[in-house]
Amino acid sequence: MPTTTLRIDDTLRERIARLARACSQTPHSFMLEALAQKADEAEWRLAMQQQAHQRDVALQAGAPGLDWHEMKTYLSQRLAQAQQPMCAEPVRPLAKKA
Secondary structure (H helix, E strand, O other): OOOOOOOOOHHHHHHHHHHHHHOOOOHHHHHHHHHHHHHHHHHHHHHHHHHHHHHHHHHHOOOOEOOHHHHHHHHHHHHHHHHOOOOOOOOOOOOEOO
16 A cells, blocks of 8 residues: 655644544544545535536536425425424425426
């Protein structure tokens, strides 16, 4: 496995060492986990941006979409459901031609 050198200031190095000990990890494994998590988040964000762009292009071309008030109602119901786990699932709004 190739090696990469990171220049880390003393304050951050001490924080990493302290947190790694608290998590029963080595500083090396703590940093690898943090880097992998950051890479996962960046990949997810880029995929969401790409999907949003594709959906926007499709909507601009006349693909079916949702009215904002219907989506807002649906999302409000989903939020209420998340706060009360035993609720029935809200009915999803149907897409309509623009």
